Amino acid sequence: MRHLMSPLDFSVEELEKLLDLAQDIEANREKYAHACAGKKLATLFYEPSTRTRLSHEAAMLNLGGSVLGFSSADSSSASKGESVSDTIRTVSCYADICAMRHPKEGAPMVACQHSSIPVINAGDGGHQHPTQTLTDLLTIRSLKGRLNNMTIGLCGDLKFGRTVHSLINALVRYEGIRFVLISPEELRLPEYIRHDVLDKNQIPYEEVVRLEDAMPSLDILYMTRVQKERFFNEEDYVRMKDFYILDKEKMKLAPEDMYVLHPLPRVNEISVEVDSDPRAAYFRQVQYGVYVRMALILTLLDIHVD
């Protein structure tokens, strides 16, 4: 039985296969419409979500399966003090696969150690968000035709943004990747990722504060919101929250073939006037998230469709 805790749980070859499957699903939706008939997905969300929960549910429904679950700790027995390990033992009796989001780093890992069904980490604290990474990889590969030889700008809250941490871990395995880390000093990428992931893999990167300075050299600009829920005090969040606002003027500095991605939700960091720019790819990214989660469910359940 396989789980998905980190993007590194799949080798590069396995990832290629998964992305190929997602692209086949995109092109042949009908072929997969009953692939999970009789199967159930449980979504165990201890933290708010729109895309991750609903896209897992849409993915299972598109595959002909059904869904059950809870969308907040308050509406589950976690509010009465039930442990993650007892919850997953229980849910293993109801479902064939589950996706779990939790505010505590490592909670999905605890779940998979006590589970008899595959567990998908749907985001754990400031740690990892592997299904967002699969979404990002599929989006980049679909739009640019490759995952290697690229300059990726990561902008915003690089300290708490788990989507950025997961994406860096996944991309360092490809040839010719270079990062531009765009953040205020207080929200720099954590040292353990700079040293243990970037330096160890000899990945070139530079750190800049001004978005304008980075724009002309980028193939992909990955914007992120400042993670309000991870700040210890409101004052710091208010000071940081509008540090970056991507608007039409800044987009003029970017190459014609640069794409803007964002895991969403956005707050103010991308002005709505950018949405009509053909390089704004964040809502296409949402759609790719459904195809890749369909491919993931099939892979973890070891279901093959021919």
Ligand code: CP
């Ligand atoms: N991208 C993402 O994780 O969005 P949600 O918080 O809405 O699930």
